[in-house]
Amino acid sequence: MAIEAELKAIVRDPEGVLEQLEERYGSGRAEVYRDTYYDAPDGSLMGADRELRIRTVHGQDDTRTVLTYKDARVDEASGSKPEAETRVADADAMHEIVRGLGFTPRIAFEKRCRNYSFQQDGWDLLATLVRVPELDGATFIEVETSAATAAELAPALSLVRAVLGELGISEDDLTTELHTDAVAAVRPA
Numbered sequence: 001m002a003i004e005a006e007l008k009a010i011v012r013d014p015e016g017v018l019e020q021l022e023e024r025y026g027s028g029r030a031e032v033y034r035d036t037y038y039d040a041p042d043g044s045l046m047g048a049d050r051e052l053r054i055r056t057v058h059g060q061d062d063t064r065t066v067l068t069y070k071d072a073r074v075d076e077a078s079g080s081k082p083e084a085e086t087r088v089a090d091a092d093a094m095h096e097i098v099r100g101l102g103f104t105p106r107i108a109f110e111k112r113c114r115n116y117s118f119q120q121d122g123w124d125l126l127a128t129l130v131r132v133p134e135l136d137g138a139t140f141i142e143v144e145t146s147a148a149t150a151a152e153l154a155p156a157l158s159l160v161r162a163v164l165g166e167l168g169i170s171e172d173d174l175t176t177e178l179h180t181d182a183v184a185a186v187r188p189a
Helices: 014-025 091-100 150-166 179-186
Strands: 003-010 029-039 051-059 063-070 081-088 104-120 123-131 139-147
Touching: 003 150, 014 104, 014 123, 014 139, 029 091, 051 091, 063 091, 081 091, 104 179, 123 150, 139 150
Parallel strands: none
Antiparallel strands: 003 081, 003 139, 029 051, 029 104, 051 063, 063 081, 104 123, 123 139
């Protein structure tokens, strides 16, 4: 399973970062993600730092759904996790299958994203400017690539850090807080 080499940061100047992304990588893709995270009834999946998610992405030209499984973190500093993901033809059927296997929805929320796909130093990267409406207008940037092996993780993360630095994002802006945890914290108990 490939490792998602990703860093996430709080963006202090969203308009400035957006302008830089557009200049460097062209027009981004505006998309709305509708994410549902599932867990075992006893919480053991999320309790073991693993994730099972169904994401439906609504874009300007299409709607697609992907099923994602993320194993536990292999790098605490970045939160990078091994990830397996596949496109799903029928979102409703996939939700039924996951529930039928005994998993229960733990949290669902929306992310408003602008995605930029590009190559740098031989790597395919994705930079995503993210707003989660429930998080009081906070803007995040996520930059990721895929490391085929654990040995590739350090150079992949080094490149991701360099891209963030080029965009004016400092190490102090980095966060490993999951959007699921942040949204759960602002919702009434």
